[in-house]
Each structure stands twice: as structure tokens, then as C-alpha cells.
Amino acid sequence: MFEIKDVDLAGRIGRLHTRHGVIETPAFFPVIDPVRQELPVAEVRSAGLSQVLTNAYLLYKRTGGAPVKVHDFLGWDGVVMTDSGAYQILEYGDINVTQDEILEYQKAIETDIGVILDVPTGNVPRERAAETVEETLRRARAALNTIDPESDETVWILPIQGGKYLDLVERSAREAVKLPYRMYGIGSPTVFLEEYRYDVIVEIIYTAKRILPGGRPVHLFGAGHPLIIPFAVALGVDTFDSASYIIYARDGRYMTEYGVYRLEQLDYFPCNCPVCSRYTPRELAEMPKRERTRLLALHNLHVIQKTVRRVKQAIREGRLWELLEETARRHPAARAALAKFRKYYRYLEAGTPTAKGEVRGVRAYGGESLWNPRLLRFQERVLARYQPALDGARRAVLEPLAKDSPCTPPGEGEYRAYYDYFIGVVPWELCGVYPSIHVDHGGPTLEAARHLENALIAFIHKLLKLGVEEVVVKGPAAALLARRRPPKTRLEY
Numbered sequence: 001m002f003e004i005k006d007v008d009l010a011g012r013i014g015r016l017h018t019r020h021g022v023i024e025t026p027a028f029f030p031v032i033d034p035v036r037q038e039l040p041v042a043e044v045r046s047a048g049l050s051q052v053l054t055n056a057y058l059l060y061k062r063t064g065g066a067p068v069k070v071h072d073f074l075g076w077d078g079v080v081m082t083d084s085g086a087y088q089i090l091e092y093g094d095i096n097v098t099q100d101e102i103l104e105y106q107k108a109i110e111t112d113i114g115v116i117l118d119v120p121t122g123n124v125p126r127e128r129a130a131e132t133v134e135e136t137l138r139r140a141r142a143a144l145n146t147i148d149p150e151s152d153e154t155v156w157i158l159p160i161q162g163g164k165y166l167d168l169v170e171r172s173a174r175e176a177v178k179l180p181y182r183m184y185g186i187g188s189p190t191v192f193l194e195e196y197r198y199d200v201i202v203e204i205i206y207t208a209k210r211i212l213p214g215g216r217p218v219h220l221f222g223a224g225h226p227l228i229i230p231f232a233v234a235l236g237v238d239t240f241d242s243a244s245y246i247i248y249a250r251d252g253r254y255m256t257e258y259g260v261y262r263l264e265q266l267d268y269f270p271c272n273c274p275v276c277s278r279y280t281p282r283e284l285a286e287m288p289k290r291e292r293t294r295l296l297a298l299h300n301l302h303v304i305q306k307t308v309r310r311v312k313q314a315i316r317e318g319r320l321w322e323l324l325e326e327t328a329r330r331h332p333a334a335r336a337a338l339a340k341f342r343k344y345y346r347y348l349e350a351g352t353p354t355a356k357g358e359v360r361g362v363r364a365y366g367g368e369s370l371w372n373p374r375l376l377r378f379q380e381r382v383l384a385r386y387q388p389a390l391d392g393a394r395r396a397v398l399e400p401l402a403k404d405s406p407c408t409p410p411g412e413g414e415y416r417a418y419y420d421y422f423i424g425v426v427p428w429e430l431c432g433v434y435p436s437i438h439v440d441h442g443g444p445t446l447e448a449a450r451h452l453e454n455a456l457i458a459f460i461h462k463l464l465k466l467g468v469e470e471v472v473v474k475g476p477a478a479a480l481l482a483r484r485r486p487p488k489t490r491l492e493y
């Protein structure tokens, strides 16, 4: 039902099989109203989307429970996910339909991906959050009397709850994996998205993902902002949904990959989608509200879709970390999210292939680049497990790695290693091993210099332990070591 085709960090490109076709993930599901579509589904399709999410509870209410086929009803031949009314619970309190009714209904309307009637946590006191976790689990177990997640044609999502209380998220995930669901959801981060608390969202995702089985797809509810998508995918989220594209549009808000504008704040559209190519902000502002909403919604969808495609391309290239760094520079909230990623290094490193088919350079921009698993992994291995091939040498020379001149073997009785700010120390015999000589950067930063200083000291101690009697450090790193010069080390500026 779910195949993983490519990976980078903990992100993946996958194929999710449903009864109405296959979608390639990561995939964004725009939320559409089952009855009143401000943006017609044909236009959703025109923005390159082949999947939507609609609300089974609203459909149930508006059709009086008639088991219409949801695809026919929407006029949509792609994949349909239905939410069960959880959002309405979050907004309006309890709803007057039982879980069994809404599960039977989702089956009857032939939804492709359905959700149990979970209780979203939202931003509530801890005690209430714990209740939502337990109640959601109770319903997940009870639902098994009505649905069979292992063999139903509908793929059933079990949402993980707990909100910002990470121990509750952990409990929710640990209990969830004991149940036979094939797909999981991460519940209700919407409140934190609205407050630009991306750091909280990435913590929630990481906490759940660490426990959920890697081979199963995971949905993130309510996330449809270009700034959060790269981070969510990098942690292993496969699908996500949101109504923000239309909610923002109604309110005259225009999404970009670096934040949201009000239409009247814009003199120019920084976008080439069909809407922005054709109209100016002023023309759009002067349109009747209905028309303006439709066009802004279409633009917003294009921006989200463009972000998803960029993330996929970055996974293909093995440059998802670089994309996160770029995204982090677009908004302080994104930067706070990336700062959290340092804590997740082991998890991200485990999913990062050493190299992909075609060798592409690693790009380093600043302090965050040092945590790029491709770079840090190389240096960790050199410093931890690696035994330099000394061959009896008693003298070692450390030189700067020059991009244009190849590493040369050392002379008789000598050992040689190279260094660079972002990769650290490269023993000459590992020169050429990816990514030793494949790092592109525009010069050192303070953090990179500190990183190199520590790496050099650790490496020199390693050499001394192995019997080297003299180490010579040449080039700019000599200055770095002036304050903390290791024993038997000569610095040649």
C-alpha cells in the first residue's frame, strides 16, 4: 500500500496506493468544502493536485446521511481523504454523530483514506490533553468493531494526539503501534502553526515519528504553509492537509514561500503562477470579493504545490538539508525549527544515504551546515573509529585542502592530512571519499572555525597516541590552534 522510492534525512518520496489510484508522496491535500466550493475542483486540478480532503461529517449533515459516492458528489476523479469531524470537535465541541455512524458513512461513500473519530488535543491544559490521548485510543480500539484497517479498501488513519506535551505524544504513539492501523496522523498542530511556533510542531512530529514504524505513511493534520512543509517532510511526514489556502484567500491574504502578505501590502506579485502572471495586486484588490477569493486561493495552492515539488527535487538530489537551511533564512520561526534539528541528528543521519547515484557537492552556508548529516557523519567517522594509515610515519603534516589541486601522497616517513572548515579533517588516504572534496562554501564562519579547531585537536591527539612524534600544522588553521596548541605540534602560519 505504501512504497518508498527515495529518501533523504528522514524524508521520503513514496507511492501511496488507494482504491482510486496512486499518489506520489509527499502530497498536499487541500481541504475542500463538500458543498460550497469557492475554488472549483477543476481549478484545484489545474494547480497540479490529484488529491483532496473533504469532511465526511459535513457531507453527512448536508446530505442527511445519504450514502452518496464522494467522488461523484465532488466531481473529483482523484484521491479523496475524508476527515471525520475531529476539526468540528476542536472548533465547536462535541458533535452529534457516533463514531460507528461516521465510520460506516466513510465506508459507504467510498472514501480512499478515512480517519477515525479522534479527539484533537489543540492547545489545552495538560490534564485535558491526556484525556484526548486516552479517548482517541479508546475510540481507535472500539473502531475495530466497525472497520478492518488491514483489509478494508479504505486506508484508515489513526491520529496521534498529545499536542505540546511530548510525553503524551509518545504514549499516544506507543499505544497506536499496537493497533493494526496502516497509516497514522499527527493531530492538530494548527494552533501552533497559526502562532508560528514551528519549533513546537517539529518536536511533536519528531516525538511521534521516532516511535511509528518507518514503513507506514504518516499524515500531518492542518499543515499547509510553505515554511513548515520542508521541515515536516524532512522528519518523515508523507501527506498533509490544510484549508489555509482558502481561509487566507477569503481574508485577502497572499502566501509566499517566506511569509504571508495582505494583498494591500503588495505592489508586485513575487510569483509566476497563472494568477500572478495575469493580474497586479491592485487589480485583484479591486475585484468583487468572490472572484478575488477564488484567484487568491488558486495562487496560494500554486505556492504550496511549488514548495512540495521543490522538497521532492531536494530529496532526489540529496540536498534536503540545504533546502532546510535556505528555508530557515526566510523566517525566524523556520530558523527556530531548524535549530531543533540539531537534537535530531542521529535520527536524520540514519535516514541519509551516504551518496546518491550522481555525485553532487554538498553546499555549506553557515553554522547550520555543520549539522548536515553528510558532513558531520564524515567527520565523526574520521575522529571516532578511523585508524589513519600511518605506515610507520613519525611526522605528520596537516595542510589546507585546496579545491583545485588534488591531495598528494606523503613522502617517506611522513603522514599527511588535509583540512577544510566545513568538512573538518580529511586523511590523505580518504581524499576523494564522498563528500571529502565535494564541499562548496564561500569561506569560514565563526562556528565553522570553532568546529575545525576542535576536529584538528582531536585528530592530532589521535596521531600522537598512535606514535607520531611531531605534527606540523600549515596554513590558516595554525592560527586557530595558537591558543590551544596540542603537545608536539608546530604551527606554521
Ligand SMILES: [Zn+2]
Pocket (backbone or CB within 6 Å): 269, 271, 272, 273, 274, 275, 276, 277, 299, 300, 302
Ligand atoms: Zn501566484
